Amino acid sequence: MYVRAVLARPDRAAGEGDVRLDGALDFLQALWALDHVLQSASKRMERELGLTGPQRLVLRIVAANPRIGAGPLARTLHLHPSTLTGVLRRLEEQRLLKRLDDPADARRALFTITPQGARLVERKARTVESAVSQLLRTRPAGQIATVRAVLADLTRALARYTPGS
Amino acid sequence: MYVRAVLARPDRAAGEGDVRLDGALDFLQALWALDHVLQSASKRMERELGLTGPQRLVLRIVAANPRIGAGPLARTLHLHPSTLTGVLRRLEEQRLLKRLDDPADARRALFTITPQGARLVERKARTVESAVSQLLRTRPAGQIATVRAVLADLTRALARYTPGS
DNA sequence: CATATATCAGAATAACTGAAATAG
DNA sequence: CCTATTTCAGTTGTTCTGATATAT
Numbered sequence: 407m408y409v410r411a412v413l414a415r416p417d418r419a420a421g422e423g424d425v426r427l428d429g430a431l432d433f434l435q436a437l438w439a440l441d442h443v444l445q446s447a448s449k450r451m452e453r454e455l456g457l458t459g460p461q462r463l464v465l466r467i468v469a470a471n472p473r474i475g476a477g478p479l480a481r482t483l484h485l486h487p488s489t490l491t492g493v494l495r496r497l498e499e500q501r502l503l504k505r506l507d508d509p510a511d512a513r514r515a516l517f518t519i520t521p522q523g524a525r526l527v528e529r530k531a532r533t534v535e536s537a538v539s540q541l542l543r544t545r546p547a548g549q550i551a552t553v554r555a556v557l558a559d560l561t562r563a564l565a566r567y568t569p570g571s
Numbered sequence: 572m573y574v575r576a577v578l579a580r581p582d583r584a585a586g587e588g589d590v591r592l593d594g595a596l597d598f599l600q601a602l603w604a605l606d607h608v609l610q611s612a613s614k615r616m617e618r619e620l621g622l623t624g625p626q627r628l629v630l631r632i633v634a635a636n637p638r639i640g641a642g643p644l645a646r647t648l649h650l651h652p653s654t655l656t657g658v659l660r661r662l663e664e665q666r667l668l669k670r671l672d673d674p675a676d677a678r679r680a681l682f683t684i685t686p687q688g689a690r691l692v693e694r695k696a697r698t699v700e701s702a703v704s705q706l707l708r709t710r711p712a713g714q715i716a717t718v719r720a721v722l723a724d725l726t727r728a729l730a731r732y733t734p735g736s
Numbered sequence: 737c738a739t740a741t742a743t744c745a746g747a748a749t750a751a752c753t754g755a756a757a758t759a760g
Numbered sequence: 761c762c763t764a765t766t767t768c769a770g771t772t773g774t775t776c777t778g779a780t781a782t783a784t
Binding site: 433434435436438439444447459463466534537540541544549560566 | 714
């Protein structure tokens with residue numbers, strides 16, 4: 407790939423102990439590229455389905471966990487509670503989620519999916535999900551497991567540098 | 572992981588041909604989690620180094636390719652030219668990049684890194700890059716290559732659904 | 737005149753920080 | 761009174777679309 411060639415050109419003399427740097431940079435570029443297409447696909451999905459990737463994921467989790475609270479949801483997604491507020495507000499405005507009161511603790515907000523939300527989440531054509539699903543079928547399970555594990559490691563490693571954790 | 576357990580609960584009856592859906596969803600959640608920590612780490616880096624992840628990557632590419640044009644840069648990163656405009660403006664405002672005129676074609680804008688930019692890009696402590704670099708060292712090269720390949724496949728697959736391509 | 741290059745205008749989500757409101 | 765939960769206010773970067781200047 408072009409990017410690989412670009413990044414492989416040394417921008418300074420090779421020093422001691424940084425031989426693998428080019429590999430790391432190449433990997434890094436691949437990560438940002440994936441990040442970028444994820445966000446672009448999310449934006450496209452928003453235009454076509456009226457729902458971004460993160461919003462869709464929240465919807466799925468709520469669908470699978472009726473009456474889940476905002477707190478547990480934030481922790482599940484490793485989001486700052488104030489970030490989730492906006493996401494939930496947008497989903498509520500679109501009548502995809504419904505907010506309930508927790509009878510046991512009035513501070514808490516509970517959420518369930520609406521019929522419209524459920525309908526939307528059932529649609530799988532041309533979603534990020536469908537692309538992932540297709541790809542997974544082209545690779546042996548062992549490889550997928552490896553990728554999954556490395557991704558998780560990387561996420562954990564970066565999470566240590568991150569505010570939310 | 573908690574998320575895995577959450578997503579594994581079927582939210583509808585298992586139908587024909589979608590047995591692997593839970594796996595795809597789990598994988599998808601891992602992808603979004605990685606996306607999220609990448610952005611969070613990018614935001615933290617912005618506070619600490621005054622530079623986001625994409626900005627840093629642009630800086631590195633310019634460092635390795637003096638007098639690169641905005642167009643080739645955009646194509647390398649698969650960004651819309653108008654997206655890059657903002658990134659370049661911010662880097663220029665911080666005096667990390669310098670804009671040059673192309674003597675051969677006055678429409679083109681060429682960029683080189685400044686000494687300050689070069690200095691900043693040399694700093695590797697607590698960057699996303701350093702985390703990746705460290706992780707790569709803990710895994711056999713074969714695994715890394717597999718991950719790299721799957722990531723590239725996935726990026727390509729999603730790019731087909733994306734505006735910029 | 738048509739094409740290529742790049743910027744500008746406008747709009748949206750996501751993400752944070754820090755503060756505030758409410759309830760336990 | 762202190763803590764927990766959630767929202768609100770304010771800010772920023774990234775990203776797109778569509779339009780616009782400018783040069784080839």
